Amino acid sequence: MRSGTKIDGTEKRPRGRxxxxxxxxxxxxxxxxxxxTGYSGTSLDDISAATGMNRPSxxxxxxxxxxxxxxxxxxxxxxxxxxxxxxxxxxxxxxxxLMKVYDAALSIYFSxxxxxLGCFVVGTAIxxxxxxxxxxxxxxxxxxxxxxxxxxxFKLARTRGELKPDADPKALALLASATMHSLAVRARAGSPRxxxxxxxxxxxxxxxx
Amino acid sequence: MRSGTKIDGTEKRPRGRxxxxxxxxxxxxxxxxxxxTGYSGTSLDDISAATGMNRPSxxxxxxxxxxxxxxxxxxxxxxxxxxxxxxxxxxxxxxxxLMKVYDAALSIYFSxxxxxLGCFVVGTAIxxxxxxxxxxxxxxxxxxxxxxxxxxxFKLARTRGELKPDADPKALALLASATMHSLAVRARAGSPRxxxxxxxxxxxxxxxx
DNA sequence: TGAATTTTGTACTGATCAGGATAATAATCC
DNA sequence: GGATTATTATCCTGATCAGTACAAAATTCA
Numbered sequence: 001m002r003s004g005t006k007i008d009g010t011e012k013r014p015r016g017r018x019x020x021x022x023x024x025x026x027x028x029x030x031x032x033x034x035x036x037t038g039y040s041g042t043s044l045d046d047i048s049a050a051t052g053m054n055r056p057s058x059x060x061x062x063x064x065x066x067x068x069x070x071x072x073x074x075x076x077x078x079x080x081x082x083x084x085x086x087x088x089x090x091x092x093x094x095x096x097x098l099m100k101v102y103d104a105a106l107s108i109y110f111s112x113x114x115x116x117l118g119c120f121v122v123g124t125a126i127x128x129x130x131x132x133x134x135x136x137x138x139x140x141x142x143x144x145x146x147x148x149x150x151x152x153x154f155k156l157a158r159t160r161g162e163l164k165p166d167a168d169p170k171a172l173a174l175l176a177s178a179t180m181h182s183l184a185v186r187a188r189a190g191s192p193r194x195x196x197x198x199x200x201x202x203x204x205x206x207x208x209x
Numbered sequence: 210m211r212s213g214t215k216i217d218g219t220e221k222r223p224r225g226r227x228x229x230x231x232x233x234x235x236x237x238x239x240x241x242x243x244x245x246t247g248y249s250g251t252s253l254d255d256i257s258a259a260t261g262m263n264r265p266s267x268x269x270x271x272x273x274x275x276x277x278x279x280x281x282x283x284x285x286x287x288x289x290x291x292x293x294x295x296x297x298x299x300x301x302x303x304x305x306x307l308m309k310v311y312d313a314a315l316s317i318y319f320s321x322x323x324x325x326l327g328c329f330v331v332g333t334a335i336x337x338x339x340x341x342x343x344x345x346x347x348x349x350x351x352x353x354x355x356x357x358x359x360x361x362x363f364k365l366a367r368t369r370g371e372l373k374p375d376a377d378p379k380a381l382a383l384l385a386s387a388t389m390h391s392l393a394v395r396a397r398a399g400s401p402r403x404x405x406x407x408x409x410x411x412x413x414x415x416x417x418x
Numbered sequence: 419t420g421a422a423t424t425t426t427g428t429a430c431t432g433a434t435c436a437g438g439a440t441a442a443t444a445a446t447c448c
Numbered sequence: 449g450g451a452t453t454a455t456t457a458t459c460c461t462g463a464t465c466a467g468t469a470c471a472a473a474a475t476t477c478a
Contacts, residue, residue, distance in 0.1 A: 016454020017444040038336040041249035044436060054457060056438080065436070115339045126397050127247040127336045130324045140398045171411035175384060178391035178412065182383070185390045188335045189349045202380035203387065207415075225424020226474040253466060263427060265468075274466070 023061060026051040030062070031072035035117045038124045039069050039135075069124075070134060076120040077142045080108060081149075088149065094157040095208045098176065102200035105180060109187040109196075118188030122181065143177065150176040163209065172207050179203040232270060235260040239271070240281035244326045247333045248278050248344075278333075279343060285329040286351045289317060290358075297358065303366040304417045307385065311409035314389060318396040318405075327397030331390065352386065359385040372418065381416050388412040 033050040034042050044055050044065055051058065062068045087100035109118045117123060121139050129136035151173035157163045163172075183196050191199075242259040243251050253264050253274055260267065271277045296309035318327045326332060330348050338345035360382035366372045372381075392405050400408075 013445075014454075015446050015452075017456070019455065037340060038247065038249055040247055041336070041340075043434075045434080055436080056458095057456065059437075060455075112339075117339055118335070122331070122394055123336055123339075126327070126394055127250070127332055129397050129399065130321075130326055130332075131246060131250075136399050140395075140400070143395060143398060168411065168415070171415050174391070174408050174411055175388070175415055178387040179384070181394045182387035182390040185331055185335055185394070186349075186352060188338050189352060190338065190345050191349070199383050202377065202383055206377070206380050206384055222476075223424075224422075224476055226426070228425070252464075254464080264466080265428095266426065268467075269425075 021051065021053050021057070021061075026053055027062065027068075027071055027075060030058075030068050031076060031120065032112075034069055034072055034124055035112070035120050036115060039128050070138070073121070073125055073135065073138050077138070080105070080142075081145065083108065084146075084149065088153055094153070094162045095204050097153065098204045098207070099200065102179070102183065102204075103197070105183060106187070106193055106196060106200075109184065110193050116187055116190070116193075118186075119184030122184040123188050146180065147173050147177050167209075175203070175207055179207075230260060230262050230266070230270075235262055236271065236277075236280055236284060239267075239277050240285060240329065241321075243278055243281055243333055244321070244329050245324060248337050279347070282330070282334055282344065282347050286347070289314070289330075289351075290354065292317065293355075293358065297362055303362070303371045304413050306362065307413045307416070308409065311388070311392065311413070312406070314392060315396070315402055315405060315409075318393065319402050325396055325399070325402075327395075328393030331393040332397050355389065356382050356386050376418075384412070384416055388416075 029050045029052075030047045033046050036042070037046070044058065047065075047068065048055055048058060053061070058068065062071055083104040084101055087104045088097060090097070090100060092100070105119075110116055121142060125135050125139045129139055151169050154163065154167070154169035154172045154176075158165065158167055158169060163169075179200060183200065186196060186199070187193075238260045239256045242255050245251070246255070253267065256274075256277065257264055257267060262270070267277065271280055292313040293310055296313045297306060299306070299309060301309070314328075319325055330351060334344050334348045338348055360378050363372065363376070363378035363381045363385075367374065367376055367378060372378075388409060392409065395405060395408070396402075
């Protein structure tokens, strides 16, 4: 949101020269550049071209290259979990819900204009993780959250009688996450979307008994 | 193998100045450099430092940066599948065999001297894949082979009666591969080895009924 | 011992990198 | 309309990048 924008539409613009970009849009465009070529493979000139901002403006708005990437990474997780929670909250059987979650993920993985980019985290953060404690922590936190959300859904399924009483929600959640990781990796390796959807369906059918 | 080395030990050295490096060792050291920081994040100077070879020697021995990486990638897949086939061929129940496969993978993922580097393919090739058709193809070929090897083992298990007759070997193989992908990603994201081994055990227990 | 051969070591090239200094620009405020 | 303020645009910096040219070094062969 532009700092001078008000809800009723009355513009209360700040003092100096107005920005020529929208921060949210620019960050999204910067993320797309990183998504394509990775953190190390993307230069500030690439980001400058992707956003239409020149380098000094980029710096003033978002900080240095690492700052931009970390902001983009947080933004990606937020979008991913928003889509996932929407799918989880939409009702339906366990199998239906899981497929909605995977379909939501595939929509993100295949959202590139020309290329298939897979998962932003798996495709870019994982490479940097061993040498960058902050990126590693953000990636790991997201994976843990994913595990927890899946586990909660499997526990609910067990109390509802959708699973046998002796089913192990934690084990099933790890397999559900593993399926997600596999989709993420394989999308970037070039597997077509229809094939990945079938993969998800087979995984769901095993997990649901 | 040194070109002038003979099996009986008699050295028949080639004409000029002898090499100061062993090609296999140097390629392994170059791979380790890529493994740590990714393809784009690793410079030829880094590789030069890791191998002890200077840049002109690197070029003469392996070609340009991309050539070195592709050779390292092939070499990694070969080592990975060698370890996996050894585990698959060692006998035992389905569950035991699968755990041997995952333990072999974890040994590779945790083989770094100081850092945990996870899977070379997932950690470095996947980032480059969308923009590099050759790397993408090599990665995808390996994943397909992994799927096929798992499927063959599940088919064998079904004929042996280790699985119910209505079990779906293809579906189980995809889950087994997904578990591998998950270990690969999570190792690089910082999960401890004991935790990943437990994850594999839970996955195996679900897959084996 | 000297010619031939192969690798190594040094140094150079033009390009690109991240970052920052400085001036021009475009708006508000008084 | 002039002062103030924030952003944009241009240009400079030193470092690093991949690649290569060329001479020195180390070996075999005759």
